[in-house]
Amino acid sequence: MAERYRDLNSYLRERFGCRVQKITLDAGLTCPNRDGTKGTGGCIYCNGRGSGTGAHGRGLTIREQIEKGSAAVARRYGAERFIAYFQSFSNTYAPVARLRALYEEAAAAPGVVALFIGTRPDCVSEPVLDLLAEFAQRLLVWVEYGLQSANEATLAAIGRGHGLDAFLAATAATRARGIPVCAHIILGLPGEGREDARQTARVLAAAGVEGVKIHSLYVVRGTALEALYRRGGYRPLKREEYARWAADVIERLPQGVVIQRLTGDPHPAELVAPAWCRDKAAVLAAIRGELERRDTRQGIFADAEAD
Ligand code: SF4
Structure with a gap:
């Protein structure tokens, strides 16, 4: 069976002709939704680690994190090319001079062929985008924006501190x-509900994004979401539900979009629920099984339904 969606490894092989492995970095930055700037108290599912590695x-340092990470993935996968992935918190939330130094430290490390910069869509200025464009002359650069949902009411309810307009503007300026x-x-x-997931996919398709990362919401300790869950105000998706919803999204994303991730990465000691999201292989198998069952593939509804 040909793959039913375009995954990151296939994209990287097409681009570089070899295995390229991601190394997750923690630059010690923060986020305007956690430092009080946005006045929301942070996203309800965030416990302050900001998906951070704590490195x-x-x-x-960035260089030390890359050396450590590249040695580990070289041993495990035989990889010799690496993506420096600035993951923790908002990696454009600092003065341009500091960002330049951080990105340069990563770009200059042996074997690094790409910079992937994770951030919030309300956290990029024109000078920061110009800086990223400079690096894009030397190596592959992607920017990863957290949107989470295209539904404005949801964004307000989860305390994102930005709306869909910020995402659309940042995406357009970056592209x-x-x-x-x-x-x-x-x-x-x-x-x-399921229709919200489909609508978010339609909005992403219309915005022209080149990649998408998807995961199901999980509850971690010390969050507002945990309190909501414990008082019965939130029910996580079951694995088979998530597989159906994820398949709906995949069907609505154009074929060229790289589906960079379909699973979450909860810290095992911090996860409250649902337990199934720890088993990534089973989650991927459920999504593939759903696509098989429908005999469908990425993009089958992308044109028909694009907004
Ligand atoms: S934007 Fe990220 S780091 Fe900031 S509060 Fe939300 S989840 Fe946490």
Whole structure:
């Protein structure tokens, strides 16, 4: 069976002709939704680690994180080319001079062929995008924006501190510089149904994003979502539900879009629910099984339904 969606490894092989492995970095930055700037108290599912590895807190520089990470993935996968992935918090939320130094440290490390920059869509200025465009002359650069949902009511309810307009503006400004955009979305946010997931996919298709990361919402300790869950105000998706919703999204994303991720990455010690999301292989198998069952593939509804 040909693959029913375009995954990241296939894209990287097409582009570089070899295995390229991602190394997750923690630059020690923060986020305007956690430092009080946005006045929301943070996203309801965020516990303050900001998906962070904590490496910066352990005193590791970007260069040291890359050396450590590249040695590990070289041993495990035989990879010799690496993506420096600035993942933790908002990696454009600092003065341009500091960002330049951080990106340069990563770009100059042996074997690094790409910079992937994770951030919020309300956290990029024109000078920062110009800086990224400079790096894009030397190596592959992607910007990853957290959107989570295209539904404004959901964005307000989860305390995102930005609306859809910020995402659309940031995406357009980034793509105008020739830099591909990956949107992060979450399925199963409080109050959302299957049609919300489909609508978010339509909005992403219309915005022209080059990549998407999808995961189901999970509850971690110390969050507002945990309190909501414990008082019965939130029910996580079941694995088979998530597989159906994810398949709906895949069907509505154009064929060229790189589906960079379909699973979450909860810290095992922090996960409250649902337990199934720890088993990534089973989640991927469920999504593939759903696509098989429908005998469908990525993009089958992309043109017909694009907004
Ligand atoms: S934008 Fe990210 S780091 Fe900031 S509060 Fe939301 S989830 Fe946490």
